[in-house]
Amino acid sequence: MKKRLLLIVTMLFVVILLVSCAGGNAENNKNTKQATDNKGKLRFGINNWAENVAVSNMWKVLLEEEGYEIELNTLEKSPVWTGIAQGDLDIAPEVWLPITDEPLYEEYKDDVELKEIWYEETGLGLAVPSYMDINSLEELNDNKSKFDSKIVGIDAGASLMGLTRDAIEEYGLDYELIESSETAMLSELQNAYENEEPIVVTLWNPHWVFSEYDLKYLEDPKKVYGEADDIYFMTRKGFEDEYPEVVKWLNNWKMDDDSLGELMAIGQELDDPVEAAKQWIEENRDLVDEWMQ
Template sequence: MKKFSLGLMIVLLLAFVAGCASDGGEKETTANQKITFGVTPWTSTVPPTKIASLIIQDMGYDVEEISADATNVYIGLSRGDIDVFMDSWLPAHENLLEKYADQVEDTAISYDDVETGLVVPTYMEDINSVNDLKGKEDLFSNEVYGIESGANVTGIINELLESYELDLKQVNSSEGGMLAQARRLMENEDPVSFFGWRPHTMFNQYDLKVLADEQNFFETAAVHVITNNELKENAPDVHQFLSNWHISLDEVEEMIVKIEDENADPEAVAREWIDNNQDKVNEMIGK
């Protein structure tokens, strides 16, 4: 009887230890699970990505950022290499969303009513629409400036130039390169046209106007959160948080100004937003 009791106690003890190990293992798996963000080379991508990243880290996950242009971010989403993209512009990215519709999910609208399109400085009083560029192309040295050639908007601008029959060539570079060239011309109040969008410090730094687009190549945009289809199963709490994600355009633009113009640390700016908006954060994570 004593041998039986001793044996039973050993079995129960081993079961208890195994159970504890199992619980600890599950927690460790969650803690070590990695959520990967796609990050495009645009200033608008940084604040939402940093805020979401910090919140997800506070939820117990590791986080990684992968830098790429929008096309390659979508490819990464479709392959499962990237979990989240916080800065998808629709309708500009509709073709990418449709192409990978079986692998990605349009999870939330971050903010909407965003102006985007070709811009000129306000000192060009006679240029107020894309049609006004017709016959005046030589004023611009027959060039308009755009962002990286891999961006979806590059194709849209080329289609616009062709459809309006404008004798203009798009010159592509990085966002910073485009703005540096535009800045040089605007300092002398020379004619210049380039791709502009909000949220961005360009509208804080310079007096700009978005050209009216009678053919609607550029509609009012909305910025969406895109996730791969595996995230809902692999990290349901993260998926729920991102489904509830929202932020205002003005808030994003204010943070861009702090990061770009005041050289503030992006994570410090993001953490400040989280601290000042804890009720909104709790709502988004479902507390």
């Protein structure tokens, strides 16, 4: 009887030991998988333009799905270039060339790696609602009373503002360029548009506002705003050697006015760029899967 009891106790001990080891192995496997899934921390340098915020959060969601930790750093244009050149940042999703970012590119081109184009033929200039009977910068002076001799601008240091000052001089425009911000400019545009009032603003595309309102650029026969830019992304030197799959995915990335406009419009609606990115990704999973091959 005692031997039988001892045998039962021994068997129970063995079972408990095996279960404990299995549990420990499962926990170890779980920890190992978590460690494997964490592929590293990538630091993005972004500026606070609507399309930049939208695509940066889109890539944050996509890369986190692949096991990377993503840090978004919002800076002005020049510090983004400096951060990439010095290796403090890994990826900058927007480089406008050959016009807008040309001074920064000339300064830093030996210390950064310019990659593929993901958006073709941007626009820069002065825009008005399509209900306005004006089509060229050369017509602005004849219509200055309609616009109260004011052009509603954005941040004082933006390249677009510098080009607009050049346009005022080149065309001899009797206008005041109002320095504000993208948010303030869009608020002025919305108020004017909803009441069908005259307004002229500094604007660029890609931008979600073109999917919301019927707008047109004023023709620029003297080409002060230059030819269309393309948008590239860039990385710090050596990044591709360390993260070849990330650069491969980003090189596959292509967007146009429809896809990018939809992403930005969802962001405006939800007022949450991460949730907007998740929604857009799920609605465009076939397109995204082509990038992530």
